[in-house]
Amino acid sequence: TPLNSILAVRDQFPAIPPGWHYLDSAATAQKPQAVIDAITRAYGHDYATVHRGVYERSAAMTASFEAARAATAALIGGGEFEVVFTRGATEAINLVAQSWGLANLREGDRILLSGLEHHSNIVPWQLLAERVGAVIDVCPLDPEGRIDLSAAESILTEQHKLVAFAHVSNVLGSILDARCAAKIAHKVGAKLLLDGCQAAPRIPVDVAAIGCDFYVFSAHKVYGPTGIGALWARKEILDSMPPWQGGGAMIDRVTFEKTTYLPAPSRFEAGTPHIVGAVGFHAAIDWTQGIGLDALHAHESALVAQARAALRTVPGITLFGPEDSAGIVSFGLDGVHPHDIGTILDDAGVAIRAGHHCAQPLMDILGVPATARASFAAHSDAADIEALVEGLYKVKRIFG
Ligand code: PMP
Numbered sequence: 001t002p003l004n005s006i007l008a009v010r011d012q013f014p015a016i017p018p019g020w021h022y023l024d025s026a027a028t029a030q031k032p033q034a035v036i037d038a039i040t041r042a043y044g045h046d047y048a049t050v051h052r053g054v055y056e057r058s059a060a061m062t063a064s065f066e067a068a069r070a071a072t073a074a075l076i077g078g079g080e081f082e083v084v085f086t087r088g089a090t091e092a093i094n095l096v097a098q099s100w101g102l103a104n105l106r107e108g109d110r111i112l113l114s115g116l117e118h119h120s121n122i123v124p125w126q127l128l129a130e131r132v133g134a135v136i137d138v139c140p141l142d143p144e145g146r147i148d149l150s151a152a153e154s155i156l157t158e159q160h161k162l163v164a165f166a167h168v169s170n171v172l173g174s175i176l177d178a179r180c181a182a183k184i185a186h187k188v189g190a191k192l193l194l195d196g197c198q199a200a201p202r203i204p205v206d207v208a209a210i211g212c213d214f215y216v217f218s219a220h221k222v223y224g225p226t227g228i229g230a231l232w233a234r235k236e237i238l239d240s241m242p243p244w245q246g247g248g249a250m251i252d253r254v255t256f257e258k259t260t261y262l263p264a265p266s267r268f269e270a271g272t273p274h275i276v277g278a279v280g281f282h283a284a285i286d287w288t289q290g291i292g293l294d295a296l297h298a299h300e301s302a303l304v305a306q307a308r309a310a311l312r313t314v315p316g317i318t319l320f321g322p323e324d325s326a327g328i329v330s331f332g333l334d335g336v337h338p339h340d341i342g343t344i345l346d347d348a349g350v351a352i353r354a355g356h357h358c359a360q361p362l363m364d365i366l367g368v369p370a371t372a373r374a375s376f377a378a379h380s381d382a383a384d385i386e387a388l389v390e391g392l393y394k395v396k397r398i399f400g
Contacts, residue, residue: 007291007299010379021350021384026170026198026328026357026375029223031284038283039225042276050275051249051266065275068282069265075222075285076196076215077206078232084265085228085273089197090120092216092231093164095268096193097124099244100214100237101162107133110159112190114139114147115365116169119358121195125164139165141365144322145172153184160190167199167215171357171373173304173325175203182211191237197221201377202300202326204293213237219277223378224284228277231268238264245270291378300327303376303385310389315396320366330357330371333392336399338372344398348391350384 012032016022022030042064048057050065070080086092105111111125115138129136137160139152147165156163163185167176178194185192193214199205200217207215214237218229233241243250243261247270252260261267288296307329311317316334333341342354353373356363363369374388 007295007378009291010381013379016379019349021387023350023352023374023376023380023384023388025201025377025380026221026373027353028220028226029201029377030379031225032223032287032378034287035223035225035280035283039276039280042279046279047276049272061275064282065273065278068278068285071282071285072230073232075205075289076200076217076230076232077208078215079235081263081265082232082235082238084231084233084238084268085278086216086231087227087274088218088220088229089195089216090124090218090229092229093120093193093195094124095231095244096214096216096233097128099241099268100191100233101125101128102132103240103242105129105132105134105161108159109134109161110137110157111135112137112139112152112155112160112163112185114152114165115141116145116147116172116174116359116362117164117166118170118195118197119360121164121166121193122361125162134161135159138361144174145169145320146174146322147176147181149177149180149184152181153187156184156188156190158188160185160188162193163190164193164195166195166197167205168196168202168326168328169321169359169362170198170328171330171359171362171371172321173198173328173330173375174322175199175324175326178210178212186211198326198328201288201296202293203297207232219281219284222281222284223288225274225277225280228274228281230281235264238268241268243267243270247271249273288378296378297326299378300376300380303327303380303382304329306382307374307376307385307388310385311392314389314392317392320371327376328373329375330373332368332371333395333399336395338370340399341372341392341395344395345388345391348387348394350387350391352388 191213196217338354
């Protein structure tokens with residue numbers, strides 16, 4: 001099929017051997033050789049600490065680290081000094097909850113989440129709500145599995161201080177109308193946080209055009225290393241936020257009487273950062289932008305359309321989520337637990353995810369204990385879909 005000719009990058013992924021069909025990029029992306037090389041070079045040739053060295057090597061590493069910050073900001077249309085490096089999206093959301101949230105939410109204030117959120121965009125807000133006495137509301141989904149923004153609009157009140165939504169669902173692939181979400185949040189004076197974990201690797205993102213207040217994502221889903229991610233926040237918000245973790249590298253001057261802090265983003269980066277992670281993140285962003293997010297989105301949309309059509313031929317299948325999902329397709333097979341689907345597919349050389357995908361409230365909404373999920377990436381092709389569908393026919397034969 002013509003799909004194979006859209007992107008031809010599979011040979012750049014050394015951890016994907018011929019005959020193995022990796023359909024779990026929504027959990028974590030495989031790494032192109034360019035990223036592996038950048039990490040190897042950073043440890044094996046360029047390595048030194050950042051921000052403190054008086055010697056040449058450290059100054060060069062600092063420049064690389066800060067260049068990674070600029071690249072990360074540019075990927076999502078933000079300003080360089082608006083990006084804080086974190087351990088990942090999870091830590092970024094916890095940072096916002098505990099710094100901005102504790103400073104700005106009071107008893108009786110409300111937070112709006114949606115029914116499709118990942119646990120990492122639920123639990124940090126529950127911890128915050130318990131501490132300050134705030135209340136969490138849940139925006140329902142439309143019948144196709146999108147966050148229902150007209151419902152959100154009718155739920156929102158002046159008591160709402162924050163709306164926190166996934167830009168793209170990690171289970172359904174549904175894409176949020178983020179500009180509209182920003183408008184309705186701001187209408188009541190609430191801030192909008194977008195969980196961009198699944199959007200950043202799959203669709204063009206421009207936080208300035210969206211008009212959101214916070215944006216978070218993880219490097220490891222954008223073809224980069226684990227252990228590093230980003231919080232973007234509008235400069236005036238970041239500048240107003242109190243420190244979260246204390247330690248070295250975030251201070252201006254320390255005395256036992258009083259300590260003063262560096263401006264953002266350094267104020268939020270206590271301790272030696274994931275230096276090589278940032279270098280790998282930068283290489284991953286360069287690699288991703290080399291393909292282009294428009295091209296990636298077109299590629300994955302074509303794969304989703306082809307996958308949904310092919311999966312529909314399997315008797316007893318249920319497909320979840322909208323037709324125009326971004327690179328992710330969740331499904332179930334009548335009478336077969338998703339874990340059994342995953343195990344049999346593994347025997348057929350097809351790696352999918354089976355489970356609740358860290359979105360248990362969404363499983364309750366869908367009325368299933370779990371789903372099977374196939375997710376695509378730059379290296380995915382029509383052969384992956386053929387192997388998936390063939391594998392599902394094998395599941396049907398085994399389960400009669
Ligand atoms: N949100 C979404 C939508 C995700 O898909 C994930 C990762 N599964 C996370 C948050 C958490 O990301 P991390 O584990 O990298 O912090």
